Amino acid sequence: MIGPAVSHAAGPTHAPVTIQESTRVIVTSTLGGPARPPRRPQGSRLLASVDVEWTKNYRVKNGNRPFCYSAVYLAVPTHGPVDVTELPFRYTSVYVENTDETEELIRLADAELRACLDAADQIIGHQLSSDLAVLANAAAAPPEAIETARHAWRARRDAELATRRVVDTRYDAGHILGCASRRLVDVCTDLGLDVTQPELRGTSMTALHRTWLETGRTEARERISVLNLRHSLSAALVALRATGRADWVGAVNVNRILAAGLDGDFGWLRSPTFAALL
Structure with a gap:
């Protein structure tokens, strides 16, 4: 159970959603809320791509604190190539309103990962191991689904890449890359995925998150949420290419795909600023 108050509406949930009486997090979703993966259409495979944003504090043991996550779900044909330019997706995005909600965000992320493990054929992330470790280390108690996902990540190479339960594009896409860097933005650029990030022009994620916490400026939070969703979507596209499920010639405008899905x-x-990319 993830709490009683998540909206069941079919459309996006935009306003803060009360998960427990004492805790509020901001949920935006085309699935009615966290941990509600879409049904797998007949003749398709369901992919779930997850990304977590967190503040870094390496001076304190387990000092990194997650504050935002997203899960992007894509149903792709079981057979035949995937046209990534015509690839609808559904998603859930969760963001804290203040630092007191870290534990609630971890609880929801754990529920989301349980849903991914139960419903998706493949779970994708870019340096997913780090995202899962941050969630686990910041939790007050060991989160069961997160630990299960970490085990699946460690065991992923027991299977062929195309059939792996977990694909981490930081480590599993080297055979299709011509660049030395494994940063997601560089991997995408190398593969012809245009993932221009206007959210960070003249600022940083740390500064944007601080602005949100200190002033409640909605645009600062939304910039990070969209950036985070782009990470999830981009990792899924890289995984499709790495597993031989998709190919493309020339540049693919990922922001156009993102805008259509959001x-x-x-x-x-x-x-x-964002519209100029489309």
Whole structure:
């Protein structure tokens, strides 16, 4: 159970959603809330791509604190190539309103990963091992599904790449890359995926998150949420290429795919800065 108050509406949930009486987190979702993966259409495989954002504090043991995560779900044909330019997706994005909600975010991420493990054929992330470790180390008690996902990550190479339960594009896509860097933005650029990140022009994720916590400025939070969702979507596209399920010639505008899937759910998408990328 993840709590009683997540909306069951079919469309996006935009306002803060009360998960417990004492805790509020911001949930934006085309699935009605966290841990509600879509049904797998007949003749398809369901992919779940997960990304976590966290503040870094290496001076304190287990000092890194997660504050945002997203899960992007894609149903792809079981047979035949995937056209990534026509690839609808559904998603859930969760963001804390303040630092007191870290444990609640971890609880929801654990529920999301349980749903991924139960419903998805493949779980994808970029340096997913680090995201899972941050969630686990910041938790007050060991989160069961997160630990299960960590075990699946460690055991992933027991299977062929195309059939792996977990694909980590930081470590599992080297055979298709011509670049030395394994940063997601560099991997995507090498593969012809245009993942321009206007959210970070003239600022940083740390500064944006601080602005949100200190001022409640919605645009600062939305920039990070959209950036985080782009990470999840981009990792899924890289995984499709790495597993031989998709190929493309020339550049693919990932922001165009992202905008179509988010469909105006964040005000940041309507800004001239973002719209100029489309």
